[in-house]
Structures are given as C-alpha cells and as structure tokens.
Amino acid sequence: MKVSIVVFPGSNCDRDIAVSLKKFSNKDPFMVWHKETSLPDSDLIVLPGGFSYGDYLRCGSMAANSPIMKEVKKSSEKGSAILGICNGFQILTESGLLPGTLIRNQGLSFLCKNTPLKVQNNNSIFTKNYKKNDIINIPIAHNEGNYFASETVIEEIEDKNLIAFRYCDHNGDIDLKTNPNGSRNNIAGIINENGNVLGMMPHPERATDKSAGLTDGENFFTSIVESLT
Amino acid sequence: MKSLVKIMPKKGVLDPQGKAIENSLNQLGFSEIKEVTQGKIIEIEIDCDNEKDARVILENASNKLLANLVIEDYEITFPKED
C-alpha cells in the first residue's frame, strides 16, 4: 500500500498518522508538502489533523485552496482512497470533496477527550473490520467539529448510509446528551457516495497504542491496509 | 481603495457564537437585546480605481475563499474614505 500524507503549514498530526500507518502497513508513507503540484502514485492520501494556516478565517479554508488539493481531487476522481481526520475532514468539506461543513462546537470551547463512537457503516474500505453498531472509544480534540449541512443533504447521507460513525455513550445511546459538539444527527464521520473518501473528527491514530491507553483504532487501520494492499 | 466584505451566517444555520452572546447579554441585564448573529468583516485595501472592477475581484475572492456558501452569505461594500 502506497500512502501519501499531505503536510500543510500548521498540520500537527502528520507525524502521528504516519506512525500509525507505518505500524500497520510496514511502509513509510510519503510526506508531501502542500505546495507540490504533483502527488506520488498513492493508494491512500491522508489529510492529517492540526491547524492548517492557524485555522484562520475558517478551519480548512485556506488549505483547501493549496496547490496540492487540485491533485488530491484528481486522485479522488480516479478512485484513490482519501482520508481526512479532524482538520483533514474540515479541508475535505471546504474543498467540496465531502458535503456539509464543520462549525464551532456548541459549547464554544475546544474539547479533548475520549468519545465513544458507534460504527454505522462497516461496508467501506476504512471500516470493514468493525462490526456494524460496534461501540469504539476514540479521542476527539477540536474546537470546530460540529457537523452541519442542509436538511436535504442530511437526508441524503442518511438515506444512502454514508454516515461512518456517530457519537454515542458507552451504552450506544445516540442523543443530544451524548453529542459532544452539537453535530447534526450526532455525525462524527462521513463517507462519499463512491466510498473512497472518508472524513471524521475523532482521531483513530490516537487509539492504536496500548501504552497510550486506547486500541479501538486498530481495526480502522487494518481495514485500510487489507482493502488497499 | 478601501472595501469591506461582510460575511454572515445564512438564515437557519446554527450560530453558536451569536446565541452565546445573546444569552450573556440578557444575563447581564440587557433585556432590550433580542436577537444576535455573529459574522465576520474583512477590510480589504484593493489596488483598483473603480468599484465595478473591484466588486468583480472581491466577489471572486469571496466565492473562492472568504465565504463558505454552504453556511454563509456575503455582501461587498465600499465605505467612503473619511
């Protein structure tokens, strides 16, 4: 599996995701600077978490206009897998690769904590090693993770089963109380219709390491590696 | 030339900041304050000598970067210099 990780100025989870991907694929990913105008041939392109361009103006807005994003879009059309985590998810919505947008958390403060997620769609290259309705514990760390889209868009992604993960509690209950940031329908991550683009606010790369306390992200990475190798 | 791009949340879009300000103001006793919406204003010095051309450039910039049309509307004005 060949992986490219795009590094924007202000990205700060690029190393973390590289470490996790290497752990499961045994190969060093390419680190691609945002100013590049071509991408190495890759099965997976990752837009990592962080604060690209300081999160100024709107999270992900300036990164979405970086030169490399033209190439990412092209690759996406060709069917490469694209993964956006946290800031990467924001960049995907800003560049139109995924619908909707991420606005300020309802509580107006940055939130970093473990959150239980319910696996909704386990039919994708990113999630196939989970069981449907698995409850997994994955950390979030964001200030703008409140997923918003128009009613029609929400209906569409619900109908087409494009929701990968929803926030829930330890019992799997999905409601306002178990929603950390105000996201519509407790949405934590979505996939596109083609099934090759996933955006999610929680950080699976922070849940692949026993000594750091969490391992529920392992299936996420084994899914990707198995699907793309 | 000085120009302003005012960017406001679209009607119906959740505006957590505006809501929070509204609540705080009401709690502080500003009972006359009814509805609060928070937006952004971007002041731009543009090198262009007529409003028509400037407007085209700024519309372009707003569509491309400054505003997110999924949730925001924008408005361009040219304040008179004082």
Place this chain on the structure above:
Amino acid sequence: MKSLVKIMPKKGVLDPQGKAIENSLNQLGFSEIKEVTQGKIIEIEIDCDNEKDARVILENASNKLLANLVIEDYEITFPKED
C-alpha cells in the same frame, strides 16, 4: 430595530488572521489585494424605537462584553431596513 456592531483590531495590534488571509489571497493570484484586516460584526435586533437610546445600550454592551478594548475598537451603526 436592527443594529450592527463592527469590531476591528486596534491599529498597531497584530492581526494574524488578516495577514494569513492576505497571503492566501495573494497566492491565489489576487494581486490587487493589498492589506487585509479581519474583524467581527455583530448584528443585533434591539427592542428600542430610537437610535439615541439604542446607541447608549449598545455602547454599554460593547464596553462590557462585545469588544475587548485592550486590543479592539468598535463602531455602532443602524443600517436602514430594506
């Protein structure tokens, strides 16, 4: 009555957001765009029938909460309803 409080960084205070937007626009090819400053705009529906009283209330609210006078200036206007 509809009112607007425009809040801008004080002159001389660093405005990293404005600077970043400026660079980004220039890189996108908007070479005419010279200086960018980002501020906030707060639209307030106020229950008051004259501008004079409304202004007093809004000044009070700005000093107390809306603006951070250490680094920001504010300006109150009453746009004509359309």
Place this chain on the structure above:
Amino acid sequence: MTKITKELVEEHGINKEEYKFILESLNREPTITELGIFSAMWSEHCSYKSSKTWLRKLPTKNNKVIQGPGENAGVIDLGDGDAAVFKMESHNHPSFIEPYQGAATGVGGIMRDVFTMGARPVALLNSIRFGDVSHSKTKHLLNGVVSGIGGYGNCMGVPTVGGEVEFNSCYNDNILVNAMCVGVAKIDKIFYSKATGIGNSVVYVGSKTGRDGIHGATMASAEFDDDSDEKRPTVQVGDPFAEKLLLEACLELMKKDVIIAIQDMGAAGLTSSAVEMASKGNVGIDLNLDFVPCRETKMSAYEIMLSESQERMLMIIEPNKEQEAKAVFDKWGLDFATIGILTDTNHLVINHHNELKAEIKLDILESGAPSYDRPYKITKENEFDQSLAKETNDLALKTLENLLNSPNLCSRKWVWEQYDHMVMNDTVLRPGGDAAIVRVHGTNKGLAISADSTPRYCSADPIEGGRQVIAESWRNITSVGAMPIAITDCMNFGNPEKEDIMGQFAGVVTGMIEACEILDYPVVSGNVSLYNETNGKGINPTPAIGGVGLIDDLDHFSTPFIKRENDNIFLVGETNGYLGQSIYAKEILNITSGLPPRVDLKSEKEIGNVVRDLININKIDTVHDVSDGGFLVALAEMSISGNIGVKINLDKENLNDKFLFGEDQGRYIISVSDGLASEVTKILDDKGIFFQKIGKTGGKKLIINDHEEAAIETLKKIHENWFNNYLEE
C-alpha cells in the same frame, strides 16, 4: 534628540544611583535608545537584581545535569544520547491585562526557550492562580487564561499534559500564569546562545516587529496601581501559526551545520537577545536597524530595540551560509534578515537611518547590572491549635463531599479538556495523575512531569514551605514510578523592597536549597516574578516548581486509578493528623492561621525510594501521594478515577477528622493486589517503613467502618461538576 530629564529616567525605573553609574560609565548622557536599553536590561525581570544573590545558592548540579541555569532552558541527560530541555516562565501581568493573549503568549514564549536549544517541545504544563471565586473578575480571567493556553498549545500541536489551578483572594488583582515546556533533543545536537566568531552575521528570523509590549519587561517589574488600566501598553498578540512555522523552520535548519548560536527574543526583545548573546561570547555586536523587518511604519530605534513582538529569533551564522539558511525560512514563509555583525569591540552599537543611536560597552550592561542584597526578615505563624478539629460524628463523608466540592480540591477536568493533551501520541499518563507521563518518542522511556506549589504553606512558614514544595514535586514524580532528576522553578513574590516580602523570598529559597540537596533534585532553569502586588498588598509567596523525572522502562509505572476489586489499601508514611494550613482548616473550620505541616526530608526520601522500587519491580501499579485535603480526599480521588469503591476500616483512635483530613507530609496510598500483599508488607517492614492497612477495594461505594457510605457515582459528580456549576452560575 529627546532630552533626558529626571522624570524620564524615573519613568524608566532607573534609580538615582543606577543613573549615576550610567553617566559615569558612558562618560556622557545616554541617548533615549540607550536609556531604554539600560532600563530593560536592568529591570528586575532581566537582571534579577533583587534575587540574584539568593538564587546563586541553589544547588544546580547532579550527575544528570548537562546545562544548569544561565541558558535559555535547563538540560538533563535521559540516557542513550537523549536529553530533556525544560523551563518554566511567568506571564502574570500581561495575563491580568488581557487574559487570552497574555496566557497564549506566555505559552508561546516558553516554547521558544526550549526549541531555541534544538529540542522539539513534547509537553506543556501550566501553573495558574486566580483570585477568590466570588471576585468579579475571576470568571473572566479564568476563561480567558484557560482558552489562551489551549489556543496556543493546541495550535502548536504540543500536548498540555498537566499543571495546577488555585483560587485565593490574594491573587484578586495579581493572577499568576506560569507556563512550563519540556522538549527532547539529542545531547550532541543542543544549541546554545553564546555568540562567537568575529565577522559572523547576526540574523533575525520569524515574524515582523511591531510596537507590541514595548516596555513589557519594565511593566512586569513594576507594582500595579489603580491607574494601570490607563497605562496599557500595546498588548502582545500571539500568532501560534507563525510559531509553528518558526519551530519547524528552526528544527529543519538545526539539522544542518549552520547555526553557531541562537536565542529567542523574549522579554526586552532584540535588546536582551543581542546583549546576552554577545556578552556570553565576549564579543561586540553591531546592529543596523534599517534591516529589521517591521510591521509598522516609522518605528524608532527605541521602539525596535524594546519591542516584544512574538515569534522571533536571533541567530549567529557564518556569512557564507546565509543563503542555505534563508532557503529554509523562505520555504516556511518567514522573514529572514541579516541585521548585524559580531565585532571585536565588546560594544553594542546600534545604527538606524544612518545615525548612531547607541554605543554601550557590553560589560556595563551585563556585569555592571545592579545587584541588591535587600534587607529581609523571615516571619512565621504560630503553631496550630489541634483541639479545634471536630470529631467526625459520622459526618466524615459529608465533610469529604464539601471538600471535593471546593474550588481548590475539585477535579480540574474542565480545564484540561480544553487542552489537546494527546497530540504527538506519546502521552502515556494524561492529566489527572500525580505527574504526567510522556514517552520519549520512539523509545520505551517515559518523562514524568509535574507542576506544584503550596503558597499557603510558604506564607505561613517560608522555610518549611520552601522545603515542602520541593518535596511535593519529588513525591509526585515518584508516585508514577519515575526517578526525579531536576526541576525548573518560577518564583512569584510581592515587592522585594519590603523586608517581610524579601524574608519570604529568602526563607523559601533557604528551604528549597535544603530539600534540593537532600533529595538530589537540583534547579536547572527558572524565572523570578516580583512586585506581584496591588495597592500595597502582596500575593502569597508562590514558588511554582516544575519537576522532571525519568521512567527507564514504560512496562512499569503507576497511576492513582484503582484498577481491581479486592486490592488492599495501604497508607504508607506516618499520619499524625496535623491540620495547620490544611484545606480542611480553611474550608471546614474557617481558619487560615497556623503553621503548615512539617516535612522530614530524610524519611521523605526513604519512603519515596521504597515506593518507587515497589513500582519498578512490578509489585504495585496504583499509587497516589497524599497532599491537599489529606488521606480521605486522596483515597476518594483514587476511587473516583478508577470507578471502584473502597471499604475502609479504621481503629477507633483514627476515626476522626484529624486523621482523615490532616495534611501530614511524606505519605502515599498504594493499592496492592491480594496475591502480592504479603510480599509488599515484607518489603516495607524490612525497610522499616511505617504503613497501615486501611481497607479493601470493591463495589461502587466508599464505606467507612460499616456505618458511613457514599456512592462513587455521587462523589464523582460532585468532584467533576464544580467548574461547570461555577461558570454557569
């Protein structure tokens, strides 16, 4: 030319004798730029003029210390060629004026101190203190400071893994914001600030210079008064995005063999970095300010030299390597400008617009800096009257609830959830333990880090308080199974020109010296913040201690969370039930007078060493030290965080508030699995360590002697909801 009047000299905080010395050494009147430079360099903040004589006495060496005080940060050896680089610094006054930006730039500043030495920052901590919870400004300041700390650290992608928060009316108008950063570097790739090589270029990198925080350094050394609201200087605004770029650019350039010396521009900006770098290298430095990248027009030499704009660095490089260096900064979109040259004149020479603005012999600025042996008087409180304690009357759990619901004992979760404490993926123990544990990336070693201070003890008895802060830091590091190595400190005090305040300083330092020596826990870096005083009222003496220790093998460490049912709870160390200066005395008895508990440093060391051994040989994995709030509070914290109950059985003579809530020092609670209990007992007995078997874990309740009980769930809610309730009020 600006005329130098008596008033102007005074406004610059330079006293008569100091000014006389300036006139004599220059042999002429200073220019305004020179006056500004003297003022900044001789401010308390840069010159340590009141504290130097005392700080010199602190132990600064052991076999792990690579670099002690005097550089941008301290450096210790972690083995295998790895080093930890760390420092703590205050940003008190700016945070009071503008809490978000003040705290944010405090975090930004301390990170630069660390990465300027070639270390990648891997952990941030903060020690923050606010006024009484009922004071009108407290909520605003708390919100601003916490979001400012998070705003900067989160954006940098450096985890904020620990700290402390305290509320006390003595900080009503003088909040404290102390930030600590720990970085990791290779020992052979550490960069220092000593400028060498006559003819080498002086290079400015980072953000542009504006009129930010001009006179910040002098402001930080001046007592506040009621009009300081009016005298606001231009506030420094932080740009964490620029700093992230600066960090990556510096670390990238440091991989090449280009930089000879480097220092961040912190307090007193370009002035202090230029003067300090040149002085250390015993060279002269010529600057041409025309080349300094400025954000604003018409900045004067005075303003450029004193600006405290953030996210800037000064480097010395060989002229023929400038292009190579510039390419790196160009890539990251940062300014790069050669602004001067090293000379053999031993003078600082400043030119601007073809005019000589300053020419000062460097040793006048540095070694000529004033140093005062200020008079002092150490005073302490009287012994606490132990008979004031209440009998428990079966209300121990009610008292516990009250304490868990008090501002200084409730959970700080509301704070740390606003900090990304996991980014970099090496946080092994998150906030909520006694010390945070951060893995040294790519190894199985862990850094244990904690920030501590107990100002009320220091106020009641400075010497004892000084001993206690060091002991508590050492104990917190020990509790997770780490070997404490060294500390950084941030000494926050009132006006040193007053005998009793200087006495607090002298006393605390005296106590610290003794404890650092006995525990082999030297000071490698630090910062002093004096004049924390409003209208003549000083804060409690607040030495914030940032401790760093090492866990050799992360297969063995411990946390305070109870992990199993049917474990045995041991209270290790002697309990006398001393209540003086305890939180119980303040919250329940409403008494704030009396001496604090005593620390027996010898037994502290013996007990701690045994506890650490037990962790390292894998006999225990659940340890919590007993500190604020005493035994029952510590036990409740263990139970709440592990979500497992405890049933305790106390002898009748111990069933009282003194035993349950006294703050006797040198104690740990350990939870020992049943199978290992006899082995652990034997080890403790063999070493002659006093301990008591207090109870057993299990169930979902905290039960005392079969007649009092509370659900863990209830205690958890009380403990965790205080902040939300307070802020929503």
